[in-house]
Amino acid sequence: MVGTGERQKRIPCGNDKQKGNDKLKSNGNYKARCMASLSYRTAARIAAREMRSSRGKFFFVILSVAIGVAALTGVRGFSSSFRGTLLTRARSIMAADLSARMQGEPTPEEAKGLAAIQAEGVEVTLVTEQLSMASAVKTMDPLLVSVKAVDAAKYPFYGEVDLEPAAKLTDVLQGDNVAVADDLLVRLKLQRGDQIRIGNTSFRIASVVTNEPDRLSGSFAAGPRVLMSRTALESTGLLAPGNHATERYLFKVPAPKNGSPISDDAVAELKTRLVALLPEAQVIDYRETNPALTQGLDQATSLLSLMSLVALVLGAVGVAMAMRAHLAQRLDTIAIMKSLGAQSGQIVKIYLLQTLLLGTLGGLIGVVMGVGVQMAFPYLLKNLINVAPDLHIDPRAIAAGLGAGILTTLLFTLPPLLDIRDVRPILILRRAMDEEDGPFLAGLAKKIWDSIAQIVAFAFILLGLTLIALRVSDSPVVGKWFAVGLAGVLGVLLAASFVVLRTLRFFLSRTRLHLPSAVRHGLANLYRPGNPSAALLAALGMGVMQIMMVFLMQHAVVTSLAITSRPNLPNVFLVDIAHDEIDGMRKLLAASPEITAPPELLPVATSRIAAVDGVPASELKLKNFPKRMLQTVQLTWAAAPPPGTTIAKGAWWTDAQAADGAAHPLVAVAERPAERLGLHVGSTVSFAAQDREFTATVAAITKSDGQHAFSRAEFYLPEKTLAGLPVVWYGGVHADPAKVALLQRALYAAYPTVTVINVAQALETIRSVVIQIIYVVQFLAAFSIFAGVVILASSIAGTRYRRMREVVVLKTLGATRTRIATVFSIEFAVLGLVAGVVGIFFADVIVHFLLKSLSVPDGVEWGLSFAGLLLTAVLTVGTGWLASHRILGQKPLEVLREE
Structure with missing residues (x-):
């Protein structure tokens, strides 16, 4: 008393x-x-007093929240900064945010719309590209050249034009000066300082162009490049009415005033306006300049979003397990409070405020750690990615991380808090004795009825996490599948925990006398009264799923990106190889030491599109696809999908169908022209080539990585369908970037009419960006996995206080340390294996759908899954003993005195 x-x-x-x-x-x-x-102030005082008296027990709670928020803030903050830096480099490949390509001058209405856009702060500059003839005094033979006129004061908006000798473009393009490609000097036998004549004007060669930032998004016209100012182009007289110049408008979206990167939404909004304003123009943004780069950015964005979500949920799981272990330790205190007249509501209020205090404290520590992580990442990665992100601490991101941490802490602590309602004062005497549920079905029905509040709590958890996922994730696809997968795995894990424990009980009741006693006791421990096995099983399964999702996603994405960043992809393209030159060209390329990979050679037949699905070309309603482009399309043949080309829809033809290609033509169409022409599998396209006209059925829609010579072709047909048509060959080779000039000279000496287009530097820029994406993805994935393992380990370790009484009872009954260690090890291993099987299964399923939505090649990684299962078991056993080994050394009397 x-x-x-x-x-x-x-x-x-x-x-x-x-x-x-x-x-x-x-x-x-x-x-x-x-x-x-009971006031909130008094309840908060009680909660704070209990926290001070149990610092060690709350360490795991604060650790879980801090690591979760730190991972969320650090990964999200750094990935946002790094992505902004990458997008700036991606913009340099186009030299702008957007590009609108059109033939001829805009109409007065279009010019008015462009002026309105410029008045809103969007910078605009015009790049004119045109074919012309150039000649020199030393060699009177004219040469077809590709003239490019720019406003050097604005062009380029991003990136730099590399000149030899090094100089600024504004200083070079003065007066009658021009910059030319090295192959022009080779072909006309000129040197820097000599004169060339283009149109009505003679120009002085002031510099050599070694690289243009927008070389890949510009025109791949035949002929060496000549770069001049717009004033110089006007003096040539080439811009006469009716000329065939290509006008390419470049746009730069104004940066936000708060210093943050230009958002994709602003670029997308401007693109939508330009598409509506310029119906005859091809409008693309900086993400569409190269498929490999677009793919890398999209996949990296989705994966980094997934990492943020995983860090968030794993932190919440750790909090839930730690709070559950803490409340289990406080059952006696709660029972005494109830025996003194306290109601469940007042006790829940105390522990709810305690949860808020812990969540806020852990969240604040996590924010500080996250900012530190964000600032440390560039130094850890500087030798790998060779780029320094423009780091900026975004208060909104910090507030989002802190808010998400506190909210998930509250959500995941709801179930153990609701358990307070079921604590009865008689618990002081009866401890944690379970009541017999009776038959299986009756027991199941009773558990469901008694768990209505828990079910509602889990519904709130799923709803809250879904909203957070959609808010935190930069990818709607990742957010949607993450929420679906989380709901599925929670339901299955809860059901699995109940079924597994019931199955074990049934199994032991039939085989109790045939199993070794240590195994029997270890399995029985899983369903002993008061054991948190069900909750721990659900937490471990969810954690394993999250970690394996990150690992499998990054493995698939990195494998896919590594293919597009191979060092032997074509970086020199050959244009207009005559049919009678192709055999000699093959021999020359095979004997050239500068070439480091087998050449790719592509036959092309020129045709025009006469009709689509029976509708004449003149009556087609096309969007951002000028009808004059239907007059010249390029056809090629292939027996199978060429390197770098995949089937997006439909199927490639069989050998039998190819043999029947003359009677029943089939065609595979590239994704972009198929979209603009409204083609799908089963559509028909009528081609008119020379004096022949034939109609082909679309068998497949293809997707090209843009890295191979075959990307030039848009329509693939069987060889027999194109038999007899005149063809011109195109080629692509990979040469040592430092030796491209030697290759150009050798090719010109043997085949002076073949145009050599050097894009080695431009492709090297793309390759370096993709490699940087790979390194960052791998590093951040490793960090997220490490954080997840630490959180799971803390969740397992949080059960150590529950085991003290068990060890005391077993020791009192005469059990040795070895016997107790064996029993607990079997319990930990079974928990780990069951959670691993369920978690890895769901991870494989969710990753399959995520990779499919991101167009990433997917395959079942049985080896990785099996390794993950073993590591889960090892982690569970190892962590359990790291946290519990000291318990074995405690004497029973020491623990009983504290009771």
């Missing part, structure tokens, strides 16, 4: 303690009414 009186005095009641004690003597129910008026 002394203890009870002291406990009563410690329960506060209003501001007048003595008055409360007097009323208690006259009214036994006053204490209950007094507890009903």
